[in-house]
Structure formats: structure tokens, C-alpha cells
Amino acid sequence: MFSILQRSNSNPNSLIRKGVSFISTYYLGKNPKNDLFPRLSSIRDPNTNVGQVLDQWVEEGKRVKEPEVQRIVRELRSRKLFSHALQIAELACKVLEWTKIKGLFPFSSGDCAVQLNLIGVVHGLNAAETYFDNLSDEEKDDKTYGALLSCYVREGLIDKSISHWEKMKDIGCVSSPLPYNNIMCLYAQSGQLEKVPDVLSEMKKDGIHPNNFSYKICMNSYGERSDTNSMEKMVKELESRPHISIDWTIYSSLANCYIKAGLKEKALIALRKLEKKLDKDALGYNHLISLYGHLGNKDEVLRLWGVHKAVCKKQLNRDYITILGTLVKLGELDEAETVLKGWELSCHTYDFRVPNVLLIGYCQYGLIEKAEAMLQKIIKTGKIPIPNSWALIALAYSDTGNMEKAIGCMKEALALNTQNSGWKPKPRLLSSLLNWLSEKGEVEEVEAFVSSLKMVIPVNREMYHALLKASIRVGMEVSEILESMKSDQIDEDEDTLKILSYKN
Structure with missing residues (x-):
């Protein structure tokens, strides 16, 4: 019933352990005496019917409460587990399916709406439409x-749409800003930015009060079109409405638009x-630091990094990537080196995306040997880099x-x-x-390089052309290469014929 692994190319045992452990720990509670944690966390076989596990839980006289299920599904939908997002969405969908079949508590139209959305994510639009068509008249409401x-x-x-x-x-099934927000997002995503403000105006005309997100979408549409005048008017409108809570993102959009327009003051x-709205919002500090970086203000960047560390207590790798990227942009490589040393002393998991920012900086400023030496030094401490660390130096x-x-x-x-x-x-x-x-390599070297590439990307014409050129250059027979090329369904083109014409 909970076949969450069918769509994944990842190791199924690893994925189910991650998914179940994630759900068990965060959404079904952390007390092993009173929740499903031990039961679910013990699952190792991806073919296990998790529905039966839940059935057994209920048969033992234990309860699955409505707020608990709602919390599980809500959190699952809000958490995007990178490549596992689809599997997690399917799992959330199955939780609702199991709940509805068992009839443990009334299934509201809101629950139906959540399941419909999840069905669309997991099984596609046709399945979502079929689910909607099969709902009762009472269940077909604004949700x-x-x-x-x-x-x-x-x-x-x-x-x-x-x-x-x-x-x-x-x-009469529009009672909130959500449908209007969806349409504004649709226009924004399709590049029809000029239509976004019209939807906001229509929302007001229809007697629906816009929420923060409504204004943010509209603000972003103005920003994308560099319409500073309209942005200013909207901010003034927001500032005059006490029932609307203005957060830092509004001023971030406004500042970004001013910067693009060259309006520094x-x-x-x-x-x-923006800074006055931050409180302890680490993401907000990242935006603020980056924006001051665009203005070339090193002093403010360093001041805010100090405030960030004092106010937010804990800094994530994301935060270090932001400050390092900003310092590199400003050409402050010495300051960046100091920040990186601080990260290395405090980090629990060595994430190579962080030092990669400085490696890129060295390469951009022509310090390629220094970048390579830095990477070699990190490796000597026992750290295993990601391929991109070497690749960015190779590109330089x-x-x-x-x-x-x-x-x-x-x-x-x-x-x-391989890792x-x-x-x-x-x-x-x-x-x-x-x-x-x-043109320069030995045939064996070209063959070895192409063989390694095949482990990373599908074989292509460019790889075969390199083999053909190298072989023809030293007078080797190329019939086997051409046969292999044909078996890989790569046709000879004009460039192929040109290369073959060099053959004596």
C-alpha cells in the first residue's frame, strides 16, 4: 500500500530508511513508548506494506488521531527532501488514503483537497481530475x-487554469486570496508579468482582501520589469494598512529593484x-548581506555578518556560502579565507560546497595554482572532495x-x-x-578518458570524434570505432565524414 520507492532510481533500502526515519522522528513523535517510531524505524524491506503496520497499530488498541495525521501530511508536504520529494509526497498521499479507508474520523473537504493535490503530484493531472470528478457534491467546495x-x-x-x-x-467558490494568487503565479511563471497587477486589482474589486503573498507576487512582477515607481506605490500602500504585516522580503524586493536601477541612496x-524587520531570521540576513555586497559595501557586509552570528547563534552552511560568495564578489579573498577557517573549526559535516566558493574565487582572480593547493591541503586532512571541486579547477x-x-x-x-x-x-x-x-593525447589516454566519461554521461558523438581523430592521427584502423558508434545509434554526420577524410 505504501509503495513509495517505485519511482526512485536511488538505492531502495537506503531511501526507505531515510523516508521512514524522517517521518517517524519528526511527524509521529519522538517518544518511542507512545508512538510509531520503533515500528516504522525498524522497516528495512522496501516492499513492506506499511499500511499493514498501521493496521496492526490500531488493532493493538492504539489510536491514530486526526490532528496527528493532519500534522504528518502538512509537514510532509512542506518539506522538500531534494530528490526524495516525490516519494515523500506519495507517502503522504497513502497516509490519507489509509485514513479515509479506515474511517477513523470524518474526512473533510479540506482533507480531500490535500489528497487531490498530492495525487496530482504523484500520479499526474488525469488522476487528479478523476479524483475530483468522483467527489460528492458536498465535497466539491472552494477547497x-x-x-x-x-x-x-x-x-x-x-x-x-x-x-x-x-x-x-x-x-461562488472563491472565498480567499489563494485562487487569485495561483493565477498571479501562473502569469509570472509564463512571463506575462504585466497581467499580475490586474489580477490583484480584480481580487480587491471582488471583495477579497489580498494577503502578504498576494503583494509579494505583485512586487516581484514589478521588480522583474524594473518598475520602481509601481513598487514604491505598493510599499506605501502596505505601510498605510496596519492589518497587513510587512516582512523583510518586501523591502528586499524594493532594494533589489533600486540596485538594478542604479538608485543607490x-x-x-x-x-x-529591511534590517529592522529581521529579528532572528537567518535567511533575511543572507539577503541583506548579499544586497550590500551588490552595492560594494564591504564594511556593512562584515558588520552584518557579525550581527548574524550574534543574533542567530547557529550558522548553517547556507549562511557561510552567502558570506563567502559576497566577499569573493567584492574581491576580499583574505576576509573570505578567515571566514572559511571559522567554518572549518565549527562545522560538524564537511560540505565541499562551502570551500568551493573560495576555490571559484581563486580561479576567477587567476589564482588557479592557489586553488589547487588549497584543495590538495583539504584532501590531506582526510576529506573526500566532490567531483565539482576538481572540475571547476580543471575549467580554470x-x-x-x-x-x-x-x-x-x-x-x-x-x-x-562513483560517490x-x-x-x-x-x-x-x-x-x-x-x-x-x-590532437595531442595518446590513443590509450583518449580511450581511458572516454571510458571514464561514459560513467558520468551518455556516450555521444563528440566522444567518438575524439577517438576517431586520435586514431587517424597515428594511422590506426577505425572500423571498430565506427561499428561501436553505429551500435550506440550515433549516425555519421558531416563532421564525422570530414574527420574520416583525413585518413590516408
Whole structure:
């Protein structure tokens, strides 16, 4: 019943352990005496019927309460577990399905709306529409109609979304800003930014009070069009309405628009207002630091980093990536080195995305040897880098024409790929390396390099062309290469024929 692993390419045993442990720990409670934690966390077989586990829990006289299920589903929907998001959504869907079948408590239209949305995510739009069509008249209200609208918007179906939205208004199923917000998001995502303010105006005309998100969408649409005048008017409108809570994101959008327009003084005023709204919001400090970085204000960047550390207590890797990226942008590499040392002393898990920011900075400023030396030093401490750490240095060497070093660094990256299956090297880098190898490298070296590449990306014409060039250059027979190329369903093109024409 809980087949959450069918759509995943990840190791199923690993995924089910992560998913079940995540749910058990955070959403079913943390006291092993009173919740499902021991039962669910003991599951190791991905084919286990989790529904039977829940059935047994109830048969033992233990309860699954409505607020508990609602909390589980709400949290599952709000947490995006990277590549596991689809499996988690399916699991949430199955929790609701099990609850509805068992009839443990009344299934409201709100529950139906949540399940409809999840069905759309997991099983697709047709399944969501079928679910909606099978609902009773009592269950078809503003919540379920709104959930179906969300499915249409998520798929980017403009005509269908507008038609459904108009029907909702005609039958009186619009009682909140949510449908209007969905339509504004749809227009924004489809590039029709000029239509977003019109929807906000229509919302007000229809007697629906916009919420914070409504204004944020509209603000962003003005920002994307660099319409500072309209942004200013909207902020003044918000500031004059005490029932609307203005958070830091409004002033962040305004400041960003001013910066793009070159209005530095106005941007500084907006940034000061932004800071007053932060309290202990770490993400807000990240935005503020980055915006001051765009203004080139090193002193404010360092001041705010100090405030961030004092106010927020704990800094995440995300926070260090922001401050390091800002300092690199400003050319303050010495300051960045100091921040990185602080991170290395405090971090519990070594995330190579953090030092990569400084590695990129070194490469951007022409300090490629320093970047490589830094990476080698980290490796000597026992840390295993991600392939991209070597690849970014390889790209820098390639851009400066030092192809031997570029090849060496790329080989290091490829050797690490077994531990980082999601990594893909930049096409521009690969083209440069393959072209150089085909002209300068030994045939065996080209073969080994292409063989390593096949572990990372699908074999392509460019790889075969490199093999053909290298082989023809030294007078080797290429019939086997052409046969292999044919078996991989890669047809000969004009470039292939040109390469073959060089053959004596």
C-alpha cells in the first residue's frame, strides 16, 4: 500500500530508511513508548506494506488521531527532501488514503483537497481530475476546486487554469486570496508579468482582501520589469494598512529593484528598513548581506555578518556560502579565507560546497595554482572532495590554455564520480578537453578518458570524434570505432565524414 520507492532510481533500502526515519522522528513523535517510531524505524524491506503496520497499530488498541495525521501530511508536504520529494509526497498521499479507508474520523473537504493535490503530484493531472470528478457534491467546495486549480497551475496550463478559475467565481467558490494568487503565479511563471497587477486589482474589486503573498507576487512582477515607481506605490500602500504585516522580503524586493536601477541612496533606505524587520531570521540576513555586497559595501557586509552570528547563534552552511560568495564578489579573498577557517573549526559535516566558493574565487582572480593547493591541503586532512571541486579547477586551467593540468584535474573529478552520481561536467569543458586530447593525447589516454566519461554521461558523438581523430592521427584502423558508434545509434554526420577524410 505504501509503495513509495517505485519511482526512485536511488538505492531502495537506503531511501526507505531515510523516508521512514524522517517521518517517524519528526511527524509521529519522538517518544518511542507512545508512538510509531520503533515500528516504522525498524522497516528495512522496501516492499513492506506499511499500511499493514498501521493496521496492526490500531488493532493493538492504539489510536491514530486526526490532528496527528493532519500534522504528518502538512509537514510532509512542506518539506522538500531534494530528490526524495516525490516519494515523500506519495507517502503522504497513502497516509490519507489509509485514513479515509479506515474511517477513523470524518474526512473533510479540506482533507480531500490535500489528497487531490498530492495525487496530482504523484500520479499526474488525469488522476487528479478523476479524483475530483468522483467527489460528492458536498465535497466539491472552494477547497477542492482550489486544489484542482493548483494542479492546473503547477502544470502551466494557462487556458485550463483561467477557465477553471472563472468557473469557481461563477459558482461562488472563491472565498480567499489563494485562487487569485495561483493565477498571479501562473502569469509570472509564463512571463506575462504585466497581467499580475490586474489580477490583484480584480481580487480587491471582488471583495477579497489580498494577503502578504498576494503583494509579494505583485512586487516581484514589478521588480522583474524594473518598475520602481509601481513598487514604491505598493510599499506605501502596505505601510498605510496596519492589518497587513510587512516582512523583510518586501523591502528586499524594493532594494533589489533600486540596485538594478542604479538608485543607490534609495536602496540604502530600503536596506535599513529591511534590517529592522529581521529579528532572528537567518535567511533575511543572507539577503541583506548579499544586497550590500551588490552595492560594494564591504564594511556593512562584515558588520552584518557579525550581527548574524550574534543574533542567530547557529550558522548553517547556507549562511557561510552567502558570506563567502559576497566577499569573493567584492574581491576580499583574505576576509573570505578567515571566514572559511571559522567554518572549518565549527562545522560538524564537511560540505565541499562551502570551500568551493573560495576555490571559484581563486580561479576567477587567476589564482588557479592557489586553488589547487588549497584543495590538495583539504584532501590531506582526510576529506573526500566532490567531483565539482576538481572540475571547476580543471575549467580554470582549460580557459588559460594549460590543458595538461586541466586533464589531470578532470581525471581526479572522474575518479570521484562513483560517490557522487548526480554530478555532470560542463559541456564547454568537455569539448575543450576532448578536442585537445584528440590532437595531442595518446590513443590509450583518449580511450581511458572516454571510458571514464561514459560513467558520468551518455556516450555521444563528440566522444567518438575524439577517438576517431586520435586514431587517424597515428594511422590506426577505425572500423571498430565506427561499428561501436553505429551500435550506440550515433549516425555519421558531416563532421564525422570530414574527420574520416583525413585518413590516408
